[in-house]
Amino acid sequence: MKTLLPTSTAGSLPKPSWLAQPEKLWSPWKLQNEELLEGKRDALRLSLADQQHAGIDIVSDGEQTRQHFVTTFIEHLDGVDFEKRETVRIRNRYDASVPTVVGAVSRQKPVFVEDARFLRQHTTQPIKWALPGPMTMIDTLYDAHYKSREKLAWEFAKILNEEARELEAAGVDIIQFDEPAFNVFFDEVNDWGVATLERAIEGLKCETAVHICYGYGIKANTDWKSTLGSEWRQYEESFPKLQQSSIGMISLECKNSHVPMDLIELIRGKKVMVGAIDVASNTIETPEEVAQTLRKALQFVDADKLYPCTNCGMAPLSRPIAMGKLQALSAGAEIVRRELTA
Structure with missing residues (x-):
């Protein structure tokens, strides 16, 4: 029997304090070598238990074994020099020192x-x-090396496809691609962004998702959000193209954001992970607040296609707050489930 309104998280969960410094992005590991490997596995088990305890239906690794949702993957590829760093503007929002692509990228x-x-x-x-x-x-x-964003994106799409196929073979049910950049580079999204994503999912039989959010609750992101005005209509730019794509699910930010809920209508027919938990605030939602967000979303997405979720990753939050938020997500989904089946 398929669960109605199955809950999940967008990605990261806080790491235990013995593994990495809490409430910090890019936090360095506190362990080394064999101890680090064992520590990451222990954290993964702990993260799984936390999700199960909170009643989350679709579980993840909580990204316990990675320092960052993007760079940890890139670290394992050839063609990128992490010693050779340049400062670039990330998503037109903040400057960061990043590694350099020095040759053809590949995954060994x-x-x-x-x-x-x-x-x-x-x-x-x-x-x-x-x-x-x-x-x-x-x-x-x-x-x-490539001197072309598009060329490099196609190369990465091929590499991601190799990884995704092996993840599917390892028993993963849903593979989600995180694309916060889709909320910024609209022309590129429509010219080749969605197309490279389709290349990344080529040949997969498992469910596929794209997660498009307004970012972690860090200052650079909250400052940017405050410039976006009273209505955030960024999704309007990418949804029509995604609606026609072969990506099965779309994960978006809804709680405490100024995203007009009716934009979901643009992806009618897709499964939608509705972010009903604000990750940029330490206030724990009540189950009723979560239920309210889900009821609003149900005006634009069929119940069998609605997946209650968090807005984004929760790595920068404290563990007790993240746990409270996960419990609220489960309890809120349960309220609406009961209403739907009554």
Whole structure:
């Protein structure tokens, strides 16, 4: 029997304080070598248990084994020099020191497949795995080799497809590509962004998703959001193209954002992960607040296609707050489930 309104998270969950410094993005590891490997696995198990305890239906690794949702994947590829750094403007919002593409990019071995296998061994629940999308990957690098955002995106799409196929073989049920860049570079999204994403999912039989948000709750993002006015209509630019694509699910930010809920109408027919938890605030939502967001979304998406979710990753939050938010997500989904089946 398929669960109605199955809950999941957008990606990262806070790491335990013995593994990395809490409430910090790019937090360095506190362990090394064999101890680090063991620590990451322990954290993954803990993260799974936390999700199960909170009643989350579609579980993930909580990104416990990676420092950052984009660069950890890139670190495992050839053609990128992490010593050679340049400052670039990320998503037209903030400057960051990033590695340089110095040659042809390629993947010699799987990046997350062992971790996915490990997670699969520890649960019978559906698993969702997040990978960075091609456009967001190129936005986090300085390209001294291809000198073309589009060319590099197609190369990354091929590499992501190799990884995705192996993740599927390891038992992953949903592969999600994180594309916050889709909310910024609209012309590129329509010219080649969605097309490179389709290349990344080529040949997959499992469910596929794209996650488009307004970013973690860090200052650069909240400052940017405050300039967007009373209505955030960015999704209007990418949704028509995504609606026609072969991507199965679209994950978006709805709670405390100024996204008009009726924009979901533009992706009618797709499964929609509705962000009903604000990750940029330490206030824990009430189950009723979550239910309110879901009821609003149900005006524009059929109940069997609605997947309650978080707005974005929760790595920068404290563990107790993240847990409280996950419990609220489950409880809110349960309220609406009961209303739908009454």
